[in-house]
Amino acid sequence: MNPMLTESLKEEARQIHRQLVCGLPVDLREVCDCLGVDYHEEPMPERIDGMFVQTEDGGKHIFVNNIRSKMKGRRRFSCAHEIGHAIIAIRGFDEGAENRQLGVRDPVVERACNVFAAELLMPDGVLKEMWNQFRREIDVLEQLAKWFGVTTSALSIRLKELGII
Numbered sequence: 143m144n145p146m147l148t149e150s151l152k153e154e155a156r157q158i159h160r161q162l163v164c165g166l167p168v169d170l171r172e173v174c175d176c177l178g179v180d181y182h183e184e185p186m187p188e189r190i191d192g193m194f195v196q197t198e199d200g201g202k203h204i205f206v207n208n209i210r211s212k213m214k215g216r217r218r219f220s221c222a223h224e225i226g227h228a229i230i231a232i233r234g235f236d237e238g239a240e241n242r243q244l245g246v247r248d249p250v251v252e253r254a255c256n257v258f259a260a261e262l263l264m265p266d267g268v269l270k271e272m273w274n275q276f277r278r279e280i281d282v283l284e285q286l287a288k289w290f291g292v293t294t295s296a297l298s299i300r301l302k303e304l305g306i307i
């Protein structure tokens with residue numbers, strides 16, 4: 143386990159919000175720009191959502207799968223997740239010795255990047271505020287999902303994790 147990695151990434155997401163994000167949905171291309179990461183969308187095999195690639199010359203690229211079955215909200219979550227991987231590389235965060243082998247997907251790192259993505263796309267303060275304001279609306283999940291640019295399932299998970307529902 144590496145709880146430090148998750149905490150560090152969460153703090154990075156909050157930092158991004160303090161520094162540059164204004165308004166919803168969060169502008170992920172702007173976040174990529176600020177980090178010096180190039181964003182690409184391309185069709186890829188179904189099982190792949192996205193990937194972060196660092197080239198030998200230090201170039202950093204995020205590729206997100208844009209085949210039709212990956213809805214916009216899903217693609218945004220994939221992008222935010224990959225931004226997590228990019229930040230790990232940029233900041234040189236310790237992923238744990240066992241994770242350094244190339245090509246190995248460590249569930250702890252993947253989980254940390256998902257936590258980061260949720261924090262980046264659905265900052266808890268704003269989410270709580272909006273939930274309290276709109277929770278009586280019949281289509282609150284759909285509305286909030288639209289505003290945050292996420293899927294309703296990502297939103298539900300986030301609301302549960304924050305203990306809101």
Ligand SMILES: [Zn+2]
Nearest residue numbers: 223227252255
């Ligand atoms: Zn990942």
